[in-house]
Amino acid sequence: MEIPILKIEEFLIVSFQTELSDQEITKLTEEMLEKIKKTNAKGLIIDITALRIIDSFMARCLSSIADMATLLGARTVVVGMQPAVALTLVELGLRIKWKIQTALNLERGIALLRTVMRSEKDSVYE
Amino acid sequence: MSEDTLAVKNEYDIIKVRGFGRNLAARLGFGVVNQCRITTAISELARNIVVHGGGGFVTIKTIENDRLGIEIICRDEGPGIEDLELALQGGYSTVGGLGIGLSGARRLMDEFEIDSIRGKGTTVIIRKWL
Amino acid sequence: MTEMEELTEELSGLLENNAGELKKQWVKEMTEMRLLEKLTPVEIEQQSSAIYDTCVMTIKTGMYEAAKKYAREMAKKGVLEAMTVDQIIMGMLKLRDVYGRFIFSKYKDDVEKLYKVLGIYEPIANRILNIVALAFVEERERVIKEQQQAMLALSTPVLQIRDQILVLPLIGTIDSARAAQIVEQLLNSIVDTQASVVIIDITGVPVIDTSVANHLIKTIQAAKMLGADTLITGISPANAQTLVTLGVDLSMMTTRGTLRSGVKLADEMLKPVVVEKR
Numbered sequence: 244m245e246i247p248i249l250k251i252e253e254f255l256i257v258s259f260q261t262e263l264s265d266q267e268i269t270k271l272t273e274e275m276l277e278k279i280k281k282t283n284a285k286g287l288i289i290d291i292t293a294l295r296i297i298d299s300f301m302a303r304c305l306s307s308i309a310d311m312a313t314l315l316g317a318r319t320v321v322v323g324m325q326p327a328v329a330l331t332l333v334e335l336g337l338r339i340k341w342k343i344q345t346a347l348n349l350e351r352g353i354a355l356l357r358t359v360m361r362s363e364k365d366s367v368y369e
Numbered sequence: 370m371s372e373d374t375l376a377v378k379n380e381y382d383i384i385k386v387r388g389f390g391r392n393l394a395a396r397l398g399f400g401v402v403n404q405c406r407i408t409t410a411i412s413e414l415a416r417n418i419v420v421h422g423g424g425g426f427v428t429i430k431t432i433e434n435d436r437l438g439i440e441i442i443c444r445d446e447g448p449g450i451e452d453l454e455l456a457l458q459g460g461y462s463t464v465g466g467l468g469i470g471l472s473g474a475r476r477l478m479d480e481f482e483i484d485s486i487r488g489k490g491t492t493v494i495i496r497k498w499l
Numbered sequence: 500m501t502e503m504e505e506l507t508e509e510l511s512g513l514l515e516n517n518a519g520e521l522k523k524q525w526v527k528e529m530t531e532m533r534l535l536e537k538l539t540p541v542e543i544e545q546q547s548s549a550i551y552d553t554c555v556m557t558i559k560t561g562m563y564e565a566a567k568k569y570a571r572e573m574a575k576k577g578v579l580e581a582m583t584v585d586q587i588i589m590g591m592l593k594l595r596d597v598y599g600r601f602i603f604s605k606y607k608d609d610v611e612k613l614y615k616v617l618g619i620y621e622p623i624a625n626r627i628l629n630i631v632a633l634a635f636v637e638e639r640e641r642v643i644k645e646q647q648q649a650m651l652a653l654s655t656p657v658l659q660i661r662d663q664i665l666v667l668p669l670i671g672t673i674d675s676a677r678a679a680q681i682v683e684q685l686l687n688s689i690v691d692t693q694a695s696v697v698i699i700d701i702t703g704v705p706v707i708d709t710s711v712a713n714h715l716i717k718t719i720q721a722a723k724m725l726g727a728d729t730l731i732t733g734i735s736p737a738n739a740q741t742l743v744t745l746g747v748d749l750s751m752m753t754t755r756g757t758l759r760s761g762v763k764l765a766d767e768m769l770k771p772v773v774v775e776k777r
């Protein structure tokens with residue numbers, strides 16, 4: 244499955260389709276990190292609107308991706324989580340371990356990333 | 370009354386088995402959120418089979434009491450779980466460890482039974498009722 | 500073939516061959532007991548045939564599972580919809596009587612054989628009639644439950660008071676089932692309206708128990724996962740005591756005394772952040 248990584252201004256956007264195999268996730272992760280480096284992207288937006296399930300494995304993957312992106316200088320936000328998935332994640336007990344920023348949609352995701360970037364920039368000057 | 374048994378050896382089987390579970394759950398009339406809970410529980414247990422059990426089988430079937438329900442039996446002949454208590458508390462924190470899987474599946478479902486014998490294997494049975 | 504199998508075959512054969520007459524008898528007796536008042540003649544004919552045939556087929560084959568499935572399907576399709584549960588059960592008992600009397604009339608001259616046939620017939624008949632009656636009753640109950648759910652949904656309105664603010668006023672005692680349904684509805688609303696803040700007002704909830712408190716926490720956490728913040732308003736002194744005593748994780752809750760102050764806070768939260776230039 245070819246999953247495109249799009250660039251919008253200083254951000255990259257990827258849409259996760261449901262039923263990605265472990266191999267596909269690994270490959271996609273590499274591609275995302277490569278592209279962050281290449282384009283000097285400041286933010287990564289992962290659209291999970293189509294994910295009908297996020298199990299502990301996928302949650303860990305997303306977490307890793309966010310950590311790796313941070314090392315490359317990009318913040319990550321996940322957008323479009325389905326209500327059933329949110330509830331299930333809470334019940335799974337992953338709420339506490341979930342450290343990734345979330346937003347309801349692309350627009351809010353971008354706004355969130357910009358806020359985070361701004362506050363980081365400001366704190367550098369303190 | 371439906372019953373299917375699938376071999377689970379690799380990551381693709383996890384996806385397959387999830388699909389089966391979701392389909393049956395939907396057909397039985399479980400709502401969207403419960404479908405998600407069931408599918409996620411299956412995913413956790415199936416992954417345990419692949420990662421820790423060295424492969425195994427998953428049986429998905431309809432069950433009936435005074436109402437309908439779904440039952441999933443996950444079997445492997447792996448090394449078995451050393452400390453069940455610990456595993457059920459989500460206490461195995463090794464990387465990619467059993468951690469959330471078992472306790473998570475238990476939280477998501479109505480009924481949860483586990484039988485694990487060191488050196489022999491593990492069987493987990495989960496159920497959810499309409 | 501064993502004697503039992505022979506007799507069973509003989510019996511079901513008799514019931515099949517005399518179907519026309521027995522059905523008529525059955526319908527006549529049900530009519531006399533006024534069980535079929537709400538059904539049209541066509542419905543009576545079709546539906547009594549369907550059930551009669553299912554029973555005979557099950558006596559013949561012993562396939563109770565199939566009978567159950569078939570009865571359920573009939574129930575779903577609306578067979579016997581016009582009859583009350585009472586009437587359905589009486590109707591099935593009448594069929595049992597009709598069968599029983601027929602068997603008696605056929606074997607009355609051979610008492611020993613009569614006992615044998617009754618010995619076969621009775622447990623089977625009881626089981627089948629039980630299955631069939633139950634299928635209809637259960638379907639009835641399922642429909643009622645569905646309607647109750649629908650009504651619950653209607654009685655839990657989620658109000659959108661601003662572009663990005665939802666208010667959920669909870670009223671009355673909330674049991675576990677209702678709580679679960681409310682959580683789902685609220686999360687769906689958040690996504691549908693893309694709301695950033697949800698205010699759950701519990702002024703109208705006299706008693707909060709552990710279950711409701713846990714659902715509240717779950718809602719707050721799940722909403723956060725989606726990307727929305729939750730405020731709880733209108734906690735009464737009594738409920739405040741309950742929540743603290745229950746050991747609920749209060750760090751999870753942002754609260755305000757009244758709905759009004761909650762809305763004010765929500766407005767504040769939505770103001771665009773003014774970043775000072777250094």
